[in-house]
Amino acid sequence: MPIHTEEYQLVQEAASYIKRKMPFIPKAGIILGTGLGGWVNSLNIIEEINTSEVPRMVSPKVVSHKGRISFAVINDVPVAILAGRIHYYEGHEINEVVRPVRILREIGCTHLVTTNAAGGLNPLYEGGDIVIIKDHINLMGVNPLRGPNEERWGPRFPDMMHAYDRVWMAFAKTQAEKLGLRIHNGVYAGNAGPSLETPAEYEYLHRIGADLVGMSAVPEVIAAHHIGMKVLAISVVSNVCYPPERIQETTVEDVIRMVETSAPDAGALVRQSLQYCIH
Numbered sequence: 001m002p003i004h005t006e007e008y009q010l011v012q013e014a015a016s017y018i019k020r021k022m023p024f025i026p027k028a029g030i031i032l033g034t035g036l037g038g039w040v041n042s043l044n045i046i047e048e049i050n051t052s053e054v055p056r057m058v059s060p061k062v063v064s065h066k067g068r069i070s071f072a073v074i075n076d077v078p079v080a081i082l083a084g085r086i087h088y089y090e091g092h093e094i095n096e097v098v099r100p101v102r103i104l105r106e107i108g109c110t111h112l113v114t115t116n117a118a119g120g121l122n123p124l125y126e127g128g129d130i131v132i133i134k135d136h137i138n139l140m141g142v143n144p145l146r147g148p149n150e151e152r153w154g155p156r157f158p159d160m161m162h163a164y165d166r167v168w169m170a171f172a173k174t175q176a177e178k179l180g181l182r183i184h185n186g187v188y189a190g191n192a193g194p195s196l197e198t199p200a201e202y203e204y205l206h207r208i209g210a211d212l213v214g215m216s217a218v219p220e221v222i223a224a225h226h227i228g229m230k231v232l233a234i235s236v237v238s239n240v241c242y243p244p245e246r247i248q249e250t251t252v253e254d255v256i257r258m259v260e261t262s263a264p265d266a267g268a269l270v271r272q273s274l275q276y277c278i279h
Helices: 003-021 037-042 094-106 166-179 199-207 218-226 252-278
Strands: 028-032 047-050 068-074 077-083 111-120 130-138 183-190 212-214 230-240
Touching (some): 003 047, 028 037, 028 252, 037 077, 094 218, 111 252, 130 252, 166 230, 166 252, 183 218
Parallel strands (some): 130 183
Antiparallel strands (some): 130 230
């Protein structure tokens, strides 16, 4: 059986289980990255499902990724929130990594907000800054669309020019200004991980035009765009990676602590940006 035909069936099986338990049809899906999972605690959660209960869904194993699907209404927008993602570096197949995105679309989500922690390659960035991703560079060595195309999801050769919804980006930036937040727009480079980059690699990434570097987001955005979802991607700068004299050794605990300091602001931006979904 072709891999994407089989994958389609696995997505249907997972979505069918979630549909039986979800309280409403969500309009937007939200994926919370490292250090941002605690934001869910500030919301009025209507229903919650552990991903370990859902057939064909893989639960995350990384620190701060809790493995829950939460349902809430935020600014009149019904949402499904994935508090935790799985990463390619954990050893999963790329189809497993993007399966949650396809499941979100299958249960009704037409919009996707994906968030993450990322190293800052732009010399103007400081730790804790919030960046709206405007484009990406895929250096992960994989693409979730490789193999026979599943026509029920999207075209064989999707154009990625508008993978990040420009109107939604502009709307989010306006909301950030209203909130008084320090916001940037930047290009995200996706690496496979799990090792952080060397100083020479940071230099290279800066030179090829990346403002951020991380180990997620890119496969999710490709899959979401392929399946017709509008995408807004938000990063929190977890550590400064450029220029070379500012680089410091970083642990995952450092990353979590830094992102948690900006989580309330990032959450506020997500909350206000969701209004775009009902425009």
